[in-house]
Amino acid sequence: MPYSMRKLIVVFVLTIIIVLSSFGYWQYGNQAVNPQDKNNKIFVIEKGASIREIGNKLRKEGLLRDPVVFFLYIKLYGQDRKIQAGDYRLSPSMSLKEIVDALNHGTLDRWVTFPEGIRAHEIADLLKENIPSYRESWRERLNENEGYLFPDTYLVPKDADVEMVIAMMKNNFDKKINMVGSELNDPQLQKRVLIIASLIEREAITDEEKPIISGIIDKRLKMGMALQVDATIQYAKGYNNLTKKWWSPILPSDYNGVDSSYNTYLNPGLPPGPISNPGLEAIRAALNPASTPYLYYLHDSAGKIHLAKTMEEHNANIKKYLK
Known part of the structure; x- marks a missing residue:
């Protein structure tokens, strides 16, 4: 038999072996x-x-x-x-x-992400969108736990009830709180810190700002000065049917026109409860406010913070960056 013929046969046999081996491997894996x-x-x-x-x-x-x-x-x-x-x-x-x-064909559970700083109503909206077992009655129970529903990504069962969701989020809250400091085991201190953290979370744009804003809030509280936090008015106003948002910009008339215990322009001291569900950095900042000479702050259209020690400086910043 010629060499070329023997070579062709060898190649043919090897090809058959490779094909059969690949088929066997495929069948095995299936x-x-x-x-x-x-x-x-x-x-x-x-x-x-x-x-x-x-x-x-x-x-x-x-x-x-x-x-x-x-x-x-x-x-x-x-x-x-x-x-x-x-x-x-x-x-x-x-x-x-x-x-x-x-x-x-679909999962037993759904991954749902709850961003830092959202309120209980927004948590309800996300659950309504993602969890088939959601009921509108959940809103009231979620609102009762405002501030303690830790923002995170959760694997939520499709057939979950509201108590299961609350337990998941509050158990996570307890774990995270222990990471911040054992002093937060005191219920009164925990509530105070959580209220301040909820304000910080809505007011700050970056994590670096949070201790500074915390310091300003702490300084105003010690002076007996009104906190004048815009986010508290937004919280009190609730859902805006025109903008379809929970946190719509406030109007000049809202400062004195929104009659609510959460309006920190009309009421000195802290609001009666959290206005959002803060994350870990905001909680840390609330517990450890920065020592600051400033009493006022604002953000320009680019999101940059501008601080002021006096009302005159603050008004100058308003004129320069907001008008």
């Missing part, structure tokens, strides 16, 4: 890890997880034979954009196709 084990596991996909990370985690938790086959399957059938963060009920008895189908 099979269930254990067809007899039908016990369900809750498999969680973290927000932002890549397909490779999901495949490796499935393998690690005994739900998948081969993460490479999983990756190729997802790409081959264009499934990568259909898989969402959340948790899923899977078992080792499921084939690769069944696992991918399960990951495409």
